[in-house]
Amino acid sequence: MAPPKSRTNITAISLINAFPRGHMIALALLLLCLLFSLVVSHPQDPESTIAVPISSTESSNFDARPLLPSLDVSLNTEPLSQTTDTPPSALPLATSTQAEVLPQGPQPKEFTVQSGDSLSLLFRRAGLGDKDIYELFNDAAEAKNLRKIKPGQKLTFLVDDNQLKELVYTINTLDSMTFTRASKGFIAKDTSLQPDIQHGFSQGVIDSSLYMAGKRSGLSTGLTMELANIFGWDIDFALDIQKGDAFKVMYEEQHLDGKRIGYGKILAAEFTNSGKTFRAVRYVDKDGVARYYTPDGRGMQKAFLRTPIEFARISSHFNLARKHPVLHIIRAHKGTDYAAARGTPIRATGDGKVSFAGRKGGYGNCIIINHGSGYETLYGHMNNFAKGMRAGTRISQGDIIGYVGSTGLASGPHLHYEFHVNGQVRNPVTVPLPKSMGIDKSQLAVFNESTRPLIAKLNEFSDNTQVAMAKGTTRNN
Ligand SMILES: [Zn+2]
Incomplete structure (x- = not known):
């Protein structure tokens, strides 16, 4: 057999094509091994991992394709x-994938x-x-x-x-x-x-704000907010908080595979404000509704919200001998005015039934809600009513009933809010608000059985912490 003629313009491909098939595979393997050693010896080179897949598709000319997919993975060392x-x-x-693991x-x-x-x-x-x-x-x-x-x-x-x-x-x-x-x-x-539910415990003393004290004691922001909500019926966290006020909280912690993944509900808590201590415990009643109660079974929540608009400024107080801003005569101000932008939602302060919804002289667009037991609330100067407001409509505490306006005798947009007890106007800001229904006497034994261990555990936790602090050790729950 005559040796092939030597040509000067011979290319690599034509050289490979000239090889017998067995040789080609051997050559492909050799090239891949070379490639492998190059990449692995420079794992920090960021381009090497990108380079491999590209060169591997090119080398498919070598008919070594079945080897390539697994090699791609093993070379991705980054x-x-x-x-x-x-x-x-x-x-x-x-x-x-790690270089050692061939998937x-x-x-x-x-x-x-x-x-x-x-x-x-x-x-x-x-x-x-x-x-x-x-x-x-x-x-x-x-x-x-x-x-x-x-x-x-x-x-x-x-x-x-x-x-x-x-x-x-x-x-x-x-x-x-x-x-x-x-x-x-x-x-x-x-x-x-299903996460494991464990009990967590935090306590703190307020220096500047509840938020900061909560943060210092390791309480999550969500739990701090919940704590403020629970006691918000008794304590105004914006105005009443004093330096030295203290809290203790026991709450649920969700654990999964030994790791804390979140927080659940507050189970029992105590808040001392200006030397007065309030306690609350969570209880799910026979209808499956969870609420907070005092340890003796009264509802923490009151039958009325103190104000029908959140974060509104009082522009005029209840005053039975006030000079009227529009009429300029001495005329009793039978309610509280809340200045707010036109269109601000107004909430019903308690459960009840609308007894009036319409135009009412100087009150303008006005809604009156009858709450039963001699309680009535009145909302005036509304821009407009919420959908479905008419005499007889059932209302729950917190429902939006309408929006702030300046209808009737009003110098600017505000809500005029009145609180009536047995037909008498009372100052909405200072009138004692009745607590919502507590535990029914027939359920009190079940309530005690379920909640006493929680209160005992809260006390135990805080005693242990105080002992630990006295010994100079850090808290560990
Ligand atoms: Zn008014």
Whole structure:
């Protein structure tokens, strides 16, 4: 056999093509080994991980394709982000893998939902098309939940053969939904982890504000707000708080796999304001309604809110001998005026039934609510009423009944609010407000049985903490 003619313009490819097939595979393996050693010896080179997939597609000329996919993964030594928000084209295999681990089969791809993401966008990012979405929605009725994806939630795709095999929708730390492809289509399964509920305890002394004291004692902002809500019926946290006021709180902590994942409800709490101590305990009544009560079973919540508008300034007090700002004559001011922007919502201060809704002389647009037991409240100068306000309408405490305006005799937009007890006008700011219904006498034994251990535990916690503090040790619950 004559030796091939030597040519000066011979290219690498034509040289490779001239090789017998067995030699070609051997050459491909050699090249890949070389490539491997180059990349692994420079793991800090950021371009090396990108370079591998690109060069691997080029080397498919060498007919060594079956080797390449697993090699791609093993060469991705950089910890590529778990939540791959990079388009899949740049990273053929999204999940990062350690160089030592050669994965078996398809790897899950996890995406954290970002604002502006849509389901079809996320499917595309996972390398899937609308066909898989269609199949999923067609097979599993539960798939409609995927329309409610929110930023921060996770979608984990398992794709094999360009087809969705499994999708895990992580709704929150505890809840997830798994869609698995079976022989007859997708099957959905809900998973709800039950956290361990443990008791947490915090106590603090107020120096400047409850918020700061809560922060110092390790209380979450949510729990601090809840604490203020529980005692907000007895203590005005904006005006009454004094330096030296103190609190103790026992609350639920949610634990999962030995890690605290969140907080639950306040179970028992104590607040001392200007030397007076208030206590509250949580109790779920026979109707399943959870409320806070005093340890002897009276409701913490009062039958009335003190004010019908939150954070409004009092522009004119209750005064039975006031000079009227519009009429300029001495005329009793039978209520409290709250200055607020036109359109500010007005809330019913207690449960009841509308006894009047309409125009009423100087009051302008006016609503009167009858709360029973001789209590009535009146709201005047409204710009307009909330939907459905007419005599007979049932109202719950806190419902929006209308909006601030200046109808009737008013110098500017404000709410005129009156509080009537047995037909007599009373000062809404100072009138003693009745507590809402407490525990029924017939339920008191059950209430005591359920709440006394909580109060005992609150006391025990705080005693132990005081002992620990006296010994100079730090709190540890
Ligand atoms: Zn007024």
